[in-house]
Amino acid sequence: MTLGSVPPKFKVSIDHDQCMDCGRCIENCSYGVYRREGDKILIESRKCTACLRCVSMCPRDAINITEKPIDYRSHPVWTREAREDIINQARSGKIILSGMGNARDLPIIYDNLLLDACQVTTPSIDPLREPMELRTYLGKKPSKLKFKKTESGDVELDTQLAPNLKLNTPIMIGHMSFGAISLNSQLSMAKAVKEIGTYMGAGEGGLHKNLYPYQDNMIVQVASGRFGVNIDYLERGAAIEVKIGQGAKPGIGGHLPGEKVNEEVSKTRMIPLGSDAISPAPHHDIYSIEDLVQLIRSLKEATEWKKPVFVKIAAVHSVARSAAGIARSSADAVVIDGFRGGTGAAPKVFRDHVGIPIETAIASVDQELRKQGVRNEISIIASGGIRSSADLAKSIALGADAVYIGTAALISLGCRVCGNCYRNLCPWGIATQRPDLVSRLDPEAGAVQVSNLIHGWTLELGELMGGAGINSIESLRGNRDRLRGYMLDEGMLNILDVLPAGA
Amino acid sequence: MKTVRIDAKGMHYTPLNQKIRAAVADGAEEIILDNVLGQRFIGDGLRGNVRIIINGVPGGDLGMFMSGPTCIVNGNAEHAPGNTMDSGMLIIHGSAGDAVAHSMRGGKVFVKNNIGYRGGIHMKQYEEEVRPVLVVGGTAHSFLGEYMAGGIVLVLGIGKEKAMTDIGIGSGIHGGEIIIRGEVDDYLLGLGARKFKFTESDLERIAPIIKTFCEQFGYDPTEFLDTNYTRIGPASSRPFASKYVWE
Numbered sequence: 001m002t003l004g005s006v007p008p009k010f011k012v013s014i015d016h017d018q019c020m021d022c023g024r025c026i027e028n029c030s031y032g033v034y035r036r037e038g039d040k041i042l043i044e045s046r047k048c049t050a051c052l053r054c055v056s057m058c059p060r061d062a063i064n065i066t067e068k069p070i071d072y073r074s075h076p077v078w079t080r081e082a083r084e085d086i087i088n089q090a091r092s093g094k095i096i097l098s099g100m101g102n103a104r105d106l107p108i109i110y111d112n113l114l115l116d117a118c119q120v121t122t123p124s125i126d127p128l129r130e131p132m133e134l135r136t137y138l139g140k141k142p143s144k145l146k147f148k149k150t151e152s153g154d155v156e157l158d159t160q161l162a163p164n165l166k167l168n169t170p171i172m173i174g175h176m177s178f179g180a181i182s183l184n185s186q187l188s189m190a191k192a193v194k195e196i197g198t199y200m201g202a203g204e205g206g207l208h209k210n211l212y213p214y215q216d217n218m219i220v221q222v223a224s225g226r227f228g229v230n231i232d233y234l235e236r237g238a239a240i241e242v243k244i245g246q247g248a249k250p251g252i253g254g255h256l257p258g259e260k261v262n263e264e265v266s267k268t269r270m271i272p273l274g275s276d277a278i279s280p281a282p283h284h285d286i287y288s289i290e291d292l293v294q295l296i297r298s299l300k301e302a303t304e305w306k307k308p309v310f311v312k313i314a315a316v317h318s319v320a321r322s323a324a325g326i327a328r329s330s331a332d333a334v335v336i337d338g339f340r341g342g343t344g345a346a347p348k349v350f351r352d353h354v355g356i357p358i359e360t361a362i363a364s365v366d367q368e369l370r371k372q373g374v375r376n377e378i379s380i381i382a383s384g385g386i387r388s389s390a391d392l393a394k395s396i397a398l399g400a401d402a403v404y405i406g407t408a409a410l411i412s413l414g415c416r417v418c419g420n421c422y423r424n425l426c427p428w429g430i431a432t433q434r435p436d437l438v439s440r441l442d443p444e445a446g447a448v449q450v451s452n453l454i455h456g457w458t459l460e461l462g463e464l465m466g467g468a469g470i471n472s473i474e475s476l477r478g479n480r481d482r483l484r485g486y487m488l489d490e491g492m493l494n495i496l497d498v499l500p501a502g503a
Numbered sequence: 504m505k506t507v508r509i510d511a512k513g514m515h516y517t518p519l520n521q522k523i524r525a526a527v528a529d530g531a532e533e534i535i536l537d538n539v540l541g542q543r544f545i546g547d548g549l550r551g552n553v554r555i556i557i558n559g560v561p562g563g564d565l566g567m568f569m570s571g572p573t574c575i576v577n578g579n580a581e582h583a584p585g586n587t588m589d590s591g592m593l594i595i596h597g598s599a600g601d602a603v604a605h606s607m608r609g610g611k612v613f614v615k616n617n618i619g620y621r622g623g624i625h626m627k628q629y630e631e632e633v634r635p636v637l638v639v640g641g642t643a644h645s646f647l648g649e650y651m652a653g654g655i656v657l658v659l660g661i662g663k664e665k666a667m668t669d670i671g672i673g674s675g676i677h678g679g680e681i682i683i684r685g686e687v688d689d690y691l692l693g694l695g696a697r698k699f700k701f702t703e704s705d706l707e708r709i710a711p712i713i714k715t716f717c718e719q720f721g722y723d724p725t726e727f728l729d730t731n732y733t734r735i736g737p738a739s740s741r742p743f744a745s746k747y748v749w750e
Binding site for chain 1: 516543569582589621628675678741743
């Protein structure tokens with residue numbers, strides 16, 4: 001190979017004055033960076049992914065990892081990444097796959113949106129004293145209510161209400177399948193959402209029997225591969241989500257490599273052991289918006305209209321039109337997944353270049369649905385790069401009913417966003433099926449961490465609302481008056497329907 | 504045998520399915536639906552061993568997510584009968600639309616005449632003993648058995664000079680097999696599909712399927728047991744493995 005190697009991504013070193021030679025780094029590194037030879041611990045930096053497992057387990061803080069230890073000649077156009085991708089493709093002639101979400105350094109709109117607070121003319125509300133109503137109902141809402149009088153003179157609701165999901169906080173955990181992540185990760189999150197009173201997605205991979213106790217807090221997914229989908233699965237979910245697209249890779253399907261299909265994954269997905277699980281790009285029974293209506297109704301009919309059905313789409317240029325079409329189908333909620341959404345693996349060119357930011361998608365979907373007079377027909381769930389309670393509050397102010405978090409929940413379980421999810425070697429026991437690695441994640445402890453995170457964000461959301469004089473989540477929803485744009489251009493402010501700071 | 508008769512004339516599919524479910528819960532072993540005209544989702548998610556006789560033309564997604572029952576259609580069927588079906592049987596005394604047996608994991612779909620595009624698409628198989636089967640008496644349009652991951656599709660080409668004349672057979676197939684009576688031109692095969700030798704043991708394997716099919720529609724199986732077939736399967740069980748490289 002005339003190309004030779006590219007420089008290692010990371011340089012690992014051990015401070016021997018600090019090191020007590022306990023060998024925890026060797027035990028913990030599943031990528032094989034460390035090995036013992038005689039009385040020395042040797043390091044192979046090239047294998048390092050900066051997952052920081054060794055650093056976090058080292059009792060003496062003796063390990064140091066630096067990124068990009070060797071510089072290329074700096075160049076504003078021919079970045080390191082551009083050069084390395086070309087070298088990779090010159091070697092392979094193939095499509096480059098990568099893990100996690102969009103890794104480009106593009107401006108994040110959330111960071112240029114500022115929230116409001118009360119001062120002299122209107123008082124803020126103290127959440128310690130006043131109740132903060134964060135309860136959120138997802139699903140169709142009637143445009144009007146009809147009542148009738150009973151013989152005894154009581155008033156009774158005459159309108160038939162559509163089934164809704166009741167959330168104690170507008171934070172849910174998005175769909176990450178068993179197969180992509182471990183059962184212990186799913187169990188940790190399932191225990192957390194049950195305790196908090198919210199929901200999580202099962203992902204396209206069926207529902208493992210150990211999750212049945214949490215099924216009332218799980219949303220089952222029907223994606224183009226229909227893996228693990230049968231009538232029992234549909235009946236177990238609290239709601240059903242049809243996945244049309246995903247923010248990390250809009251327009252294309254998914255592919256679980258055979259290496260990750262062990263016995264348990266095989267049973268749950270109902271596919272043979274070790275076989276590739278290929279989800280086609282489109283659902284082959286949906287070639288039009290009418291077909292989508294048919295799939296939604298088939299799911300409702302199969303479950304006797306007892307469950308809300310969500311439709312998840314990737315945020316792309318036509319997101320508002322798609323969402324309006326979905327609102328006019330029988331769907332109960334539309335999930336929009338922005339271009340920063342995570343994934344186990346996606347073609348890099350899609351991950352980094354296809355789709356639009358979730359902030360713009362929420363605003364344009366909410367606006368279009370209001371314009372068409374169907375906003376009450378459907379709930380909006382936003383996902384893809386929600387990092388904090390501030391992003392959550394801004395999403396709701398832009399028009400979302402609730403959010404899905406994915407990467408944030410994984411970080412609460414230990415993930416350090418190293419982006420090597422596809423290798424089945426995750427040293428944190430999250431994106432792996434290797435039993436010795438999976439056992440590193442204790443579902444009981446994991447559940448506490450996930451619920452702590454959601455609890456913390458929920459408290460912060462209440463404080464932010466109180467500070468803005470709002471005591472109910474409904475009053476924040478779509479309330480763009482409580483947002484101001486900072487250093488955003490006029491076109492962007494118009495799309496977001498937000499005034500500039502100072503106005 | 505406990506038989507229930509339902510007149511479906513002018514009835515929406517939801518009350519129709521409610522009546523079917525109620526009849527099954529009440530122990531009906533046979534349900535006869537008269538005047539069916541375009542009602543979708545008949546037998547959707549239905550469990551049990553009931554036999555449903557459909558007189559008329561059912562709408563799309565007949566027997567979707569179905570687990571156990573048998574539906575006999577005295578007429579044609581629309582889009583995607585047997586969609587994501589788990590087990591049971593659909594016997595269609597006529598033709599059917601696109602995406603027949605889409606993602607079917609188990610059970611049998613027998614169509615007397617022809618089917619539309621994407622028949623048997625993404626059919627899959629989990630356990631050896633529950634093998635999904637789609638048999639088409641006539642012919643099928645393009646993309647037959649596309650993305651197929653398991654099971655068997657059999658096309659008999661009854662009354663046709665050639666059983667298959669449409670392109671894209673088995674494109675992206677990574678499991679299962681497509682068996683077509685007579686010769687199949689190479690250019691009809693999709694990307695990732697290839698022909699395999701059809702052997703005596705293959706014929707033995709499909710003979711029970713042919714016999715069951717013939718029983719349903721009153722054909723003599725002899726001529727189908729003494730003829731040539733083309734067997735099409737995946738060129739690789741991992742058709743996309745060579746397309747990608749990791750970052």
